[in-house]
Amino acid sequence: MRQFLPFALLLAAPAAAQGTAPFTIDGHGFATLQDAVDSVRLGTATILIAPGVYHQCAVQAGGRITFKAQQPGTAIFDGAPCEGKAVLVLRGQGSTVDGLVFRGIRVADGNGAGVRTEMGDLTITNAMFLDSQEGVLGGEPTAQHIAIDRSTFSGLGQCDETPDCAHSIYLANRGSVSITHSRFERGRGGHYVKLRVPNVSITDNSFDDTGGRKTNYMIDLPEGATGLIAGNVFVQGRNKENHSGLIVVSAEAKTYRSTGLRIENNDARLSPGDTTSPAFVADLSHDRLAVGANRLGAGIRPFETR
Known part of the structure; x- marks a missing residue:
């Protein structure tokens, strides 16, 4: 598995953005992220973000925009969501988030996120989502494609602040979601990954x-x-609200067929002192899943039909 961004990078980041133009497009500077986003209109652009801690947010209303840190892990967005939703609210034709850090995001409805996707394909790479209600949230009722790679999700989720839980990643669309080479840890409620999509690829991650x-x-x-x-790689913790399963299929509905869903070559363990007996895969779809060989530690049952 690839290396994740070290937390030391956060400590090394300057306390505030340097200079008068922390956001640049092709060398042209902008004082705020929203000004830079608005300048793109329906075009295509990369917004380079200087090292610093920013209490800003932006809404993308069109175009194709890449939000890219000049140095991964040093462009930190701390709180300050837009529209009571997220630091980046995305409803353009497409978006890429590269090397940014999102932390401390909370809103009244309990779904404060680093990234809220509402329209357009989305790629996230080398990003960090820390100590917020949610990491990445949203989707659209079309064949949207979302890819998340080499990113860290830590200290996310909640079930205490509002009637509905929030999760590290919660996405819904009628296309696909891919999550690769990423780390999930220290959840604070809800699920680590919750996907209401017909096609998934979740590979080479650490939970x-x-x-x-x-x-x-x-x-x-x-x-x-x-x-x-x-x-x-999965390590199940002791302080859970629901110990019953690690991977759960069709717990709420059978909107999408699950026949042929391949679950293989994973490694799962219980944390020391955990005496529960969860199912590695709990299936409520009653379709024919393709559960292959997985390396399971003591106490974990391979499969359960509910």
Whole structure:
């Protein structure tokens, strides 16, 4: 598995953005992120973001925009969501988030996120989502494609602040979601990954729940899905709200067929002292899943039909 951004990078970041133009497009500077976004209109652009801690947010209303840190891990967005939703509210034709850090985001409805996707394909790479209600949230009722790679999700989720839970990642669309080479840890409620999509690819990730509190499933596919879950490492923590399963399929509905969903070559363990007996895969779809060989520690049952 690839290396994740070290937390030391956060400590090394300047306390505030330097200079008068922390956001640049092709060398042209902007004082605020929203000014830079607005200048793109329906075009295509990369917004380079200087090192610093920013209490800003932006709404993308059109175009294709890449939000890119000049140096990964040093452009930190601290709180300050737009529209009571997220630091980046995305409803353009497409968006890429590269190397940014999002932390401390909370809103009244309990869904404060680093990134809220409402329209357009989305790629997230080398990003960090820390100590917020939610990391990445949203989707659209079309064939939207979302890819998340080499990113860290830590201290996210909640079930205490509002009637509905928030999760580290919660996405819904009628296209696909891919999550690769990423780390999930220290959840604070809800699920680590919750996807209401027909096609998923969740590979080569690390799920470390040993420091979690009031968490639920590692991966929740509440309406079913096909695709691949492989090469992941799971450690189930002791302080959970729901111990019953690590990967759960169709717990709420059977919107999407799950026949052929491949779950293989994963490694799962219980944290020391955990005496529960969860199912590695809990299936409520009653479709024919393709559960292959997985390396399971003591106490974890391979499969359960509910």
